[in-house]
Amino acid sequence: MNSLSEADKKDLIVRLRRIEGQVRGLQRMIDEEKYCVDILTQINACRGALKKVALKILNRHVNGCVKNAISQEEGEEAIITELMDVIDKFSD
Amino acid sequence: MNSLSEADKKDLIVRLRRIEGQVRGLQRMIDEEKYCVDILTQINACRGALKKVALKILNRHVNGCVKNAISQEEGEEAIITELMDVIDKFSD
Amino acid sequence: MNSLSEADKKDLIVRLRRIEGQVRGLQRMIDEEKYCVDILTQINACRGALKKVALKILNRHVNGCVKNAISQEEGEEAIITELMDVIDKFSD
Amino acid sequence: MNSLSEADKKDLIVRLRRIEGQVRGLQRMIDEEKYCVDILTQINACRGALKKVALKILNRHVNGCVKNAISQEEGEEAIITELMDVIDKFSD
Numbered sequence: 001m002n003s004l005s006e007a008d009k010k011d012l013i014v015r016l017r018r019i020e021g022q023v024r025g026l027q028r029m030i031d032e033e034k035y036c037v038d039i040l041t042q043i044n045a046c047r048g049a050l051k052k053v054a055l056k057i058l059n060r061h062v063n064g065c066v067k068n069a070i071s072q073e074e075g076e077e078a079i080i081t082e083l084m085d086v087i088d089k090f091s092d
Numbered sequence: 093m094n095s096l097s098e099a100d101k102k103d104l105i106v107r108l109r110r111i112e113g114q115v116r117g118l119q120r121m122i123d124e125e126k127y128c129v130d131i132l133t134q135i136n137a138c139r140g141a142l143k144k145v146a147l148k149i150l151n152r153h154v155n156g157c158v159k160n161a162i163s164q165e166e167g168e169e170a171i172i173t174e175l176m177d178v179i180d181k182f183s184d
Numbered sequence: 185m186n187s188l189s190e191a192d193k194k195d196l197i198v199r200l201r202r203i204e205g206q207v208r209g210l211q212r213m214i215d216e217e218k219y220c221v222d223i224l225t226q227i228n229a230c231r232g233a234l235k236k237v238a239l240k241i242l243n244r245h246v247n248g249c250v251k252n253a254i255s256q257e258e259g260e261e262a263i264i265t266e267l268m269d270v271i272d273k274f275s276d
Numbered sequence: 277m278n279s280l281s282e283a284d285k286k287d288l289i290v291r292l293r294r295i296e297g298q299v300r301g302l303q304r305m306i307d308e309e310k311y312c313v314d315i316l317t318q319i320n321a322c323r324g325a326l327k328k329v330a331l332k333i334l335n336r337h338v339n340g341c342v343k344n345a346i347s348q349e350e351g352e353e354a355i356i357t358e359l360m361d362v363i364d365k366f367s368d
Contacts, residue, residue, distance in 0.1 A: 002128045009122050016119045023112040026145075027105050036094045036153035040178045043146045047139050053118075054135045059268050061128035067264070070254040080251070084243050086132045087271060151360050159356070162346040172343070176335050179363060186312045193306050200303045207296040210329075211289050220278045220337035224362045227330045231323050237302075238319045245312035270316045 003064020004057070015053050022046045054090060095156020096149070107145050114138045146182060187248020188241070199237050206230045238274060279340020280333070291329050298322045330366060 004012070023046060029039050062083070069079040096104070115138060121131050154175070161171040188196070207230060213223050246267070253263040280288070299322060305315050338359070345355040 002125050002131075004122065004125065004128070009125075012122050013119050016115055016122070020112055020115040020119070023108055023115055027108045027112070030096065030101050030104050030108070033094050033096070033101075036096070036149050036157060037174055037178050039094075039149055040146055040153070040182065043142055043149075044178070044181050047142050047146075050135055050139050050142075054132055054139075055268070055272055057128050057131055057135075058271065061132070062264055062267065065128060067254050067260070070251050071257070073255070076251070080246055082129055084239070084246065086129050086136070087242065087274075088239055089136045090132065090271075147360070147364055150363065154356055154360065159346050159352070162343050163349070165347070168343070172338055176331070176338065179334065179366075180331055182363075186309050186315075188306065188309065188312070193309075196306050197303050200299055200306070204296055204299040204303070207292055207299055211292045211296070214280065214285050214288050214292070217278050217280065217285075220280070220333050220341060221358055221362050223278070223333055224330055224337070224366065227326055227333075228362070228365045231326050231330075234319055234323050234326075238316055238323075241312050241315055241319075245316070249312060266313055270313050270320070273320045274316065 003060040005060075008056070008060055012053060012056065015049065019046060019049050019053070022049070058087075058090070095152040097152075100148070100152055104145055104148065107141065111138060111141050111145070114141070150179075150182070187244040189244075192240070192244055196237055196240065199233065203230060203233050203237070206233070242271075242274070279336040281336075284332070284336055288329060288332065291325065295322060295325050295329070298325070334363075334366070 022042065026039065026042055026046070029042065066076075066079055066083055068074075069076040114134065118131065118134055118138070121134065158168075158171055158175055160166075161168040206226065210223065210226055210230070213226065250260075250263055250267055252258075253260040298318065302315065302318055302322070305318065342352075342355055342359055344350075345352040
């Protein structure tokens with residue numbers, strides 16, 4: 001159980017499938033000995049796309065689970081600590 | 093043509109195959125409605141793994157193409173500008 | 185009005201005063217022509233210290249303003265959008 | 277001894293003086309209990325400005341010390357290892 005709607009799930013899976021394709025493309029680039037800087041540019045794009053996926057899920061999580069925990073006063077402290085932890089690691 | 097040895101190529105492709113598996117795992121997590129924070133943790137791991145791949149390629153590039161361009165005084169200016177550009181975007 | 189206690193304020197100001205000192209130290213390092221890599225290492229330390237300050241404030245903000253807005257059902261949507269925006273820029 | 281020209285030094289010190297002012301401004305914002313999100317936005321700006329300073333120094337270092345070490349074949353291995361280390365930490 002999480003805070004993602006059916007539409008969110010569909011959108012996120014489409015994005016991740018595209019990222020999966022990019023990662024497969026990276027393997028091909030290495031195998032075909034493409035230029036390092038082109039590979040690095042592609043890795044940057046991949047990491048950026050993953051960050052966008054993460055931000056979208058984070059948004060839904062705050063608007064869903066976190067909001068519910070607070071308004072129902074149920075486990076709000078734990079859920080906020082957990083949220084801060086993931087944001088901390090997230091920003092690297 | 094790039095600066096990666098056969099051993100580098102093998103190592104990088106193994107890493108990227110693992111990352112591809114992680115990205116597929118992420119799609120499954122979303123499909124199975126896993127907890128948002130667990131998905132976010134997995135995305136962080138993925139981005140970290142991609143960063144390691146990038147750092148390894150960058151290392152080889154500097155020790156290969158960049159070094160050669162400088163010692164042969166051939167297109168060193170362009171290659172350094174290009175290097176700085178990729179590092180700039182890299183650090184986001 | 186914000187979510188920082190007197191103890192938070194004191195702690196944050198002490199940290200920022202130290203960071204201010206580091207930034208002044210950086211000017212001295214440049215003036216005295218210290219080695220570039222040592223200057224870069226010091227900048228990394230500075231940015232890391234600023235990130236810690238930001239994470240602490242973010243923590244207080246979520247536990248204060250954001251929590252209040254949600255439990256009082258007052259402007260929660262706007263405050264969450266704003267939170268997501270700052271996290272988005274934060275992670276660069 | 278480093279790779280910064282007199283013009284670089286002047287430019288970098290001006291930038292760092294401005295950043296020092298921003299850090300002092302942050303202390304004032306906390307003291308005057310400004311809104312958390314405004315403080316966070318200001319911290320992001322500060323970190324961004326420090327990153328620009330770092331990128332400029334990195335650029336000079338690569339075009340100076342690193343290039344010289346390579347073209348004179350003197351300590352190039354150590355200087356490249358050191359460079360990769362600082363870039364690694366840099367990108368956080």
